[in-house]
Amino acid sequence: MTSSGKGLLIGAALAGAALFSTPVLAQDNACGTDRTIDIAEMTWPSAAALARIHAVILEKGFGCKVEVVAGDTVPTASSMLSRGRPAVAPELWTSVIKASWDEGLQSGKVVELGDAITDGTVEGWFIPHYVQEAHPELKRAEDVIARPDLFPDPEESSKGRLYSCPPGWACELSTTALFKAFDMGKTWNLFSAGSGGALDASIARAFLRKEPILFYYWGPTAILGKFDAVQLDLGEAKPEIYACNTDPDCTNPPAVTAYPSSPAVVGAAGWIKQDAPAIADYFSKVGLTNARISELLVYGDENKADAAATALNFLKTKPDIWKKWVPSDVAEKVQASLD
Numbered sequence: 001m002t003s004s005g006k007g008l009l010i011g012a013a014l015a016g017a018a019l020f021s022t023p024v025l026a027q028d029n030a031c032g033t034d035r036t037i038d039i040a041e042m043t044w045p046s047a048a049a050l051a052r053i054h055a056v057i058l059e060k061g062f063g064c065k066v067e068v069v070a071g072d073t074v075p076t077a078s079s080m081l082s083r084g085r086p087a088v089a090p091e092l093w094t095s096v097i098k099a100s101w102d103e104g105l106q107s108g109k110v111v112e113l114g115d116a117i118t119d120g121t122v123e124g125w126f127i128p129h130y131v132q133e134a135h136p137e138l139k140r141a142e143d144v145i146a147r148p149d150l151f152p153d154p155e156e157s158s159k160g161r162l163y164s165c166p167p168g169w170a171c172e173l174s175t176t177a178l179f180k181a182f183d184m185g186k187t188w189n190l191f192s193a194g195s196g197g198a199l200d201a202s203i204a205r206a207f208l209r210k211e212p213i214l215f216y217y218w219g220p221t222a223i224l225g226k227f228d229a230v231q232l233d234l235g236e237a238k239p240e241i242y243a244c245n246t247d248p249d250c251t252n253p254p255a256v257t258a259y260p261s262s263p264a265v266v267g268a269a270g271w272i273k274q275d276a277p278a279i280a281d282y283f284s285k286v287g288l289t290n291a292r293i294s295e296l297l298v299y300g301d302e303n304k305a306d307a308a309a310t311a312l313n314f315l316k317t318k319p320d321i322w323k324k325w326v327p328s329d330v331a332e333k334v335q336a337s338l339d
Contacts, residue, residue, distance in 0.1 A: 030063050031065075034065070037279065040088065043072050045297050045301075045307070049296060051068055051090050054088070060334045073092065077092065081100060088268045115287045116264045119289050122218060122220070123218040124259050125231070126217050127232065129229065130210055130228075140233040160214065163216065166194055173247075181256045219290050220293035222297040222298050222300065226294075241257040266284075282325060282326060285325045288321075297310065323335075
């Protein structure tokens with residue numbers, strides 16, 4: 001997630017990168033190293049599912065000793081930089097740790113093996129595609145802001161409603177700042193659903209009823225995988241303005257900026273390239289598009305499945321994707337374990 005969308009989970013960061021672990025035993029070793037490859041399972045669904053996907057492939061296909069460990073952006077990166085553990089973070093959003101991470105890259109303590117999300121992260125304001133089909137002129141945020149009548153607030157129909165982030169999330173700051181920068185207060189209400197689950201429920205209800213809705217959201221997520229939403233054009237991303245908009249201590253008035261796309265990489269301890277080059281090569285190939293990741297999360301959302309079950313479903317149903325990441329003999333071993 002981004003420094004805003006992702007920031008909504010950073011606040012719940014774990015006290016350490018490996019407070020609990022799930023051991024996975026090795027079979028025959030084509031891994032290239034006898035060292036345990038511990039993979040960080042982050043607290044958000046996409047990163048957790050990716051961790052479990054890679055754990056299965058490394059253990060069953062490459063014969064590595066694998067351990068899935070609990071993590072979150074700040075503690076995982078800190079531990080990786082100071083201890084070389086965990087070995088891999090399959091979806092590391094580096095914008096919130098930029099200074100220390102860049103220093104670690106220069107020193108060789110950590111490496112980036114590839115992009116986890118190949119087309120970048122998503123964050124912004126959305127409307128349903130069926131609304132844009134009915135009103136094709138609605139492409140920019142300003143276009144929608146000029147039509148509050150199309151998105152009436154159920155509690156005050158004379159105004160439109162923008163669904164924002166729950167209180168305490170970093171994206172609440174950025175969305176509130178944009179609401180003020182666009183001077184929406186006279187004709188719009190900024191509405192907080194109260195929780196992430198309540199926000200999801202409001203969005204799902206609108207889509208299922210084919211009702212209009214203007215809402216903040218981010219990706220990759222199950223919501224954007226399940227529903228056909230159109231992201232509005234907020235103009236150019238201006239990092240300095242965005243930083244001020246999300247800083248409660250900034251005294252400058254809010255200004256308009258798009259949400260910057262944050263890099264999401266496969267981060268690894270520096271020793272991986274030297275000790276396990278085959279694994280480093282594997283991780284250089286595992287990037288997925290935002291849409292693909294959102295799609296795989298739909299299964300977990302609809303079936304109330306955990307990360308491990310979501311990963312297993314991906315491996316069983318998308319062999320055309322993951323078999324391109326590995327040599328044929330590795331793919332055969334993974335497939336045999338699934339059968």
